[in-house]
Amino acid sequence: MNDKQQKLTSVAELEKKRQGLNKQRSSDAPMIAVCCGTGCQAYGGKKIADAFKEEIEKHGLGGKVEVKTTGCHGFCERGLLVVIRPQNYFYQRVRLEDVPEIVSETVIGGKPIERLLYESLATGEKIASEEEVPFYKKQVRLVFGDNGYIDPYEIDDYIAVGGYSAFSKVLSGMTPEQVIDEVRKAGLRGRGGGGFPADIKWQSSREAHGEPKYIICNCDEGDPGAFMDRSLMEGNPHAILEGMMIGAYAVGSSIAYIYIRNEYPLAVKNAYRAIQQAKDYGLLGKNILGSGFDLEIKINRGGGAFVCGESTALMASIEGKVGEPRPKYIHTSHKGLYNKPTVLNNVETWANVPLIINKGADWYSKIGTENSKGTKIFSLVGKINHTGLVEVPMGITLREIVYEIGGGIPGDKKFKAVQTGGPSGGCIPENLLDLPVDFDELTNAGSMMGSGAMIVMDEENCMVDIARYFLEFLEDESCGKCVPCREGLRRMREILDDITQGRGEESHLEMLEEMSEVINDGALCGLGQTAPNPVMTTLKYFRDEYKAHIQDKKCPAGVCKSLITYHIIEEKCTGCKLCVNACSYGAIEFMGKKTPVVLHQSECTKCGACKEVCKLKAIEIR
Template identity: 55%
Template sequence: MNYFRSHVLICGGTGCTSSKSDLIEEKFNELLTDKGLNNEIKVVRTGCFGLCEAGPIVIIYPEGAFYSHIKVEDVKEIVEEHLYKGRIVKRLLYKHSVEDDVIKSINEIGFYKKQVRVALSHCGVINPEDITEYIAYNGYEALGKVLTEMTPDEVINTIKASGLRGRGGGGFPTGLKWEFTAKANGNKKYVLCNADEGDPGAFMDRSILEGDPHAVIEAMAIAGYAIGADEGYIYIRAEYPIAVKRLEIAIKQAKEYGLLGRNIFHTDFSFDLEIRLGAGAFVCGEETALIASIEGERGMPRNKPPFPANKGLWQKPTLINNVETYANIPKIILNGADWFNEIGSEKSPGTKVFALGGKINNTGLVEIPMGTTLREVIYDIGGGIPNEKKFKAVQTGGPSGGCITSDHLDVPIEYETLIALGSMMGSGGMIVMDEDTCMVDIARFFLDFTVDESCGKCTPCREGTKRMLEILEKITRGEGEPEDLEKLESLAETIKAASLCGLGQTAPNPVLSTLRYFRDEYEAHVYEKRCPAGACQELLQYFITDKCIGCTKCARSCPVSCISGKVKELHVIDQEKCIKCGACQAACPVDAIIKK
């Protein structure tokens, strides 16, 4: 066995891989071999570190040097200076990882300081393609414990006592779902993992599967033991090639180690797993549509009841949880229900993973205890709004959620509190918006997504969302009428009440929440034909102010020649001819052109 004096951890998540972290890894291995250091220094390609804004990330231990925005050409300097001569390359360090020339540990960096990692505990720490690294971090001990020390009922009672709720959006108690499936009549049962993550800006499940696939495999085997199933499927969208590849490797390794297959841990329990690829239909995130897709049918929702716990895959009792829910299971089994209950809040124990994006400095993946406030997430973890802009709102729950305003920054993040505000937890997307965001346009964006993704099975969703989108498009063009706001609300309530599945039932949420908190913006669009945020192109007007020095740059840059004026005199824009492209504003050297 080799004992390495240094470990070079390189982010191998999708974001960093797209920025050539795979080539960075190759360069490290090449240069270390050239210098004869490959037996002293180990290069490890991990999953996502979370701080996507700083990627590609390289962390070198034991020093804990946190290098950010690394390029292939930087590798030579790191190898020669840091790994060969022992001199840390300060210019490449993440700017918040050093204080008074002292390197902070990763948990002292502001982005990580208030996080508690449970589902993400192995991401960015282990090589997800090496089962021995997962085992070194207590991997598969939870499975061994339940098979040799616990009855199925004891496993279910432990999950119930933990208070773990489904992390896929609904928040249904996980232990109850397991209990219902265990008690259902049937000599054949199935365990399914919903990895069909489709919300715009969401990448929580993908990152867990890329960084810690064995945790999900172990949890599904535990679930199989608890409910009496010997077979499971992981349904994952084909757009996640790195996650799919690592799952395939992990399943193969688990079978080779006897952790999947027949007589696991020399017991009577057998369990096997297969992967099913989805084609990217958002509706297949709904459990009955997902089941239909696995069966080879078109992914369309079915009426409930019966629920999958009683009649699911091929009409057999079926347990469905999402990736993040499963990722919590081994930790709960090993540490106990009381340990999990100590994290988070009374009604929402544990942690929640969020994909933090939009107008925020620290974009990335965060895991926080339930009950943490939005202010802590946005300012302490997220680093605030870029360019000192004013925070306006945050969208949680993706197309199924709603907007939360600055008035609610100190509200704790819990299932019930978000629903009370007109939003929802959802799978964990969190998109931050600043003062330049038009809330009417945001509602239009999410509804446009929902219209495209509706399966078309039920009329309220198929037709109702289209009519709502048409009204929103009309308003953002400046053609809205006062009665349109009443039509929007009436349609929204009808669609919520009459749609077949969760997609349609929650589709109006972005519209209802923006109407609730930003009605003045809707009214400005309708009554004043004005977009207060200056974002709706067809409602914009550009004006040249008295700051104009008559340099003629604006006139020369205008593609439709709508600007007139002599040299060194104030210029004027012909509003009838203006196509509102903004070229004049970009060309003006003295910021004399404004938009309203």
């Protein structure tokens, strides 16, 4: 703890501090890195870390082995994650009772524990080291990399791994123009969804008239299934602060805001803590490191309205007004927060900035595709074996993400679609799995990068139902200001209700297409404009499924309750009674042992409990 740290007053002092820290630390020193991201904390991350500390003391190794509570490592599905360094033994699904064995066998004995290692899904082979685990092997963890090494609560950890060196480089020898130029050459595009070039925003704001100028970090991540900004803010808040500091210097701003959803308590806590530490170190405040540059960063907590992730709604919310978007024909880089020039970038965009400055635009722009540089973090969720956060170079194919990193679809099911870009993204079918993932390719496929949520769906997902689900989400989150979004999304959802409940008509498809087009052209903000994407892409790629609902009144995936019935396959049923007991409605009648049961359709609520318990696969959906 360095709460009484004296303010650093020059770049030289910061570098001296770093050298001092690194003298005390050796990269070969044994370290137990315990993931304490939100997911792993739910598995008892903090308790397990404390147990490690106790165990280390017990063995008289206090001071020799460091127990580090780190941010999210990304492989959330296998939590709790523990990595033993320097060997980088990767332990998954660690529980409290495993702690003594890990210390005695691995930390002291130097041997990996088979039971806790990752087992290859393909070969069953145990994989010991973190880098070799397929989930990590294809990733390029530039932005996320430090998460597994540093305690987000300790600024010294960040400084020791090179933190704030980009900021000191900027302060000690780069003009604001040079910084913007470097970001331009790097080709950094906004990670929040739109993919707008960051340097253009910065330049435009720098040149705009009006003082003060504002910097905003958008951490109002609200897409279902997305949690990359959360994990960054929780796991490495200083990287985001450093990016904002560099941005503020380049734009000529001395006031910045971080807008965080209040539903992210750990992110809020870590951000507050990081700002306080940066202030204590003299990295925020007046005359930072003796450079004459001033910066204050404030935190605004969002109240949970999805639309507040939209830039103008977010700014209204910071101003204390209702979070509603407004037309932005004059860019927010000229008239944004309080009508002053404002640069708003998302968490991940800011976190990329120190990398670019440190390693240079030439290095950065070699990663990725022609028009999309660097890496992108995706949250990989849904029907996928390896759920978690993955950072990959732009241009990687969807197939590599889903099958190599994600480990494919669980339970021998068939892949159906992957939805990218959150609720307003599109559903991409199997024949486009070799699509290189970057801003433009996804847009061309009718989807979008969005914030980076990837929801994988298998044959048991009904695409009409999926489109309906996302539309309902956006209908609920629409602020209600403009007619196309407020009234239009509701009507589209009503049509999809009709289709999924067996009242679909041929004319509905054309009407959905017409409405999608109008809402896309006519809605006020990005939420409304992109809201029809799931409907448009499913209509484009899965039209047959819509037709089955409308013409045959059937749901091929067996999801839409009004269109399905459960049946007993008599040849397979042995009358074991499992389903009879599972049915809460008494819809299945026991007819005696070794005699098939009888399902009474009139009593059946189609909950699926019977099918789930049946071990003989004697219940089918028609």
